[in-house]
Amino acid sequence: MTPDLEQLPDLLPHGHPMLLVDRVVALDPGRSIRTEKAVSATEQCFGDVGRGDPPAGSAYPASLLLESFGQSAALLWLAGRSDGPVDDSRVLMLATARDCTVEGRAVPGDVITHVARIEHTTGDNVLVAGESFVGARRIATVRSMLAVMRHRDDLSPALPNPGGPR
Amino acid sequence: MSSTLSHSSCRATPIKAYEDAGSENIDDTTVVRATQVVSRANPYLRAHFPGLTVYPGVFLLETALQAVADELGLPDEILAGPLRVVSMRFLSPFGCGDVICLEAAVTRPSPRVLAIAARFSAQDGAERARIALELRVGDDA
Numbered sequence: 322m323t324p325d326l327e328q329l330p331d332l333l334p335h336g337h338p339m340l341l342v343d344r345v346v347a348l349d350p351g352r353s354i355r356t357e358k359a360v361s362a363t364e365q366c367f368g369d370v371g372r373g374d375p376p377a378g379s380a381y382p383a384s385l386l387l388e389s390f391g392q393s394a395a396l397l398w399l400a401g402r403s404d405g406p407v408d409d410s411r412v413l414m415l416a417t418a419r420d421c422t423v424e425g426r427a428v429p430g431d432v433i434t435h436v437a438r439i440e441h442t443t444g445d446n447v448l449v450a451g452e453s454f455v456g457a458r459r460i461a462t463v464r465s466m467l468a469v470m471r472h473r474d475d476l477s478p479a480l481p482n483p484g485g486p487r
Numbered sequence: 488m489s490s491t492l493s494h495s496s497c498r499a500t501p502i503k504a505y506e507d508a509g510s511e512n513i514d515d516t517t518v519v520r521a522t523q524v525v526s527r528a529n530p531y532l533r534a535h536f537p538g539l540t541v542y543p544g545v546f547l548l549e550t551a552l553q554a555v556a557d558e559l560g561l562p563d564e565i566l567a568g569p570l571r572v573v574s575m576r577f578l579s580p581f582g583c584g585d586v587i588c589l590e591a592a593v594t595r596p597s598p599r600v601l602a603i604a605a606r607f608s609a610q611d612g613a614e615r616a617r618i619a620l621e622l623r624v625g626d627d628a
Contacts, residue, residue, distance in 0.1 A: 336533070336534035336535075336536065337534055338530055338531060339531050339534035365501065366500055366501045369497060369498065369499075370497055374497035375497065375563060375564075377498075377562070377567040378498045380499060382499055382549065383548065383552075384500075384501065384546060384548045384549045385545070387545050388543060388545045391545075412536065412541065414541075415543075415544040415577060416576075416577055417574070417575060417576050417577070418572060418575040419573070419574050419575075420572070420573065420574075421571070421572040422570070422572075423569065423572075424569050425569075
C-alpha cells in the first residue's frame with residue numbers, strides 16, 4: 322500500500338520546531354525519497370539575526386541542514402517498514418556520518434530539497450546517502466549517514482527519564 | 488583567554504551551544520575546551536523528543552563550531568561558508584541534566600583549511616562522541 326505522502330512526516334517523533342521536513346514530494350519505499358524544507362525568517366534559529374546584520378548571519382545553520390536531511394532519510398526508512406509507526410519506547414538515533422560536505426547555504430525564502438537514498442539496511446540499522454539542493458544549486462552532499470533504532474531502556478543510564486506524559 | 492556567553496548575537500543558530508569556554512596554544516594546535524548543560528529550556532531540545540530530551544548529535548556540531556569560532560574570533564562568513572564533516576561518531580547520547588564537556592584540537596593543515604578534532608565527554612569523563620570537521624578559511628584568518 323502506497324503511504325499517504327502528506328502524512329509521512331507524522332511518522333517522526335520530533336516536535337516543533339525540531340521537525341525539519343515540510344513535505345514529501347516523492348517516495349520510492351525502501352529506495353529513495355525527495356523532501357522539501359522551507360527556510361523561514363520566523364524560525365527560532367533566526368531569532369537573534371536582526372535587520373541590518375551581515376548576510377552571513379542569515380545562513381541556515383549546517384547543523385539543522387544535516388538534521389533535516391537525516392529526518393528525510395529516516396522517513397524513507399520508516400515508510401518502508403512493514404511493522405508500522407515507531408512507538409514511544411523506541412528512539413531513532415544518528416550513530417555515525419562520514420564525509421558530509423556543506424558547500425552552499427540556504428537563507429530565508431529558500432526551499433531546500435533533500436534527495437536521500439538507502440544504501441544498506443541491517444535489522445534496525447540503516448545506511449543512507451544523498452544530496453541537498455536549493456533549486457538547481459547543490460548545497461550539501463552526504464556520503465554516508467548511519468541511523469539506528471534503539472529502545473529507550475537501552476539508552477539508560479545515559480538518559481535520565483524526565484517523567485510525565487508526552 | 489576565556490569567553491563566557493560571547494556567542495555572536497547576529498548568527499543564526501538553534502541553540503547557544505556552550506556556556507563556558509577557554510583555550511590554550513600547544514605548539515601548532517589550539518585546544519578549545521567548553522561545557523554545555525543539556526536543558527529543556529531550549530525549544531529545539533523540548534522537541535527532541537517530546538517527553539524524552541536527547542541532545543541532537545548535530546547540536547554537538549554546533550557546540551564545537553560555536554566554541555571554536557568564538558575562542559578564535561572567526562568571522563561569521565567562515566561559519567557560513569563551506570564546511571566538511573569528515574566524520575561524526577556518537578557512542579552514547581546526552582540527556583537532560585547532562586554536562587557536555589568539549590575538548591577540540593584546532594589545527595591549520597593548509598593555509599585555507601581549519602581542522603577541528605572534537606571529543607565530547609560526560610561529567611564522569613566517559614567519551615560519548617567524536618566529530619572531525621574542516622572549515623574553509625582565508626589566508627588571513
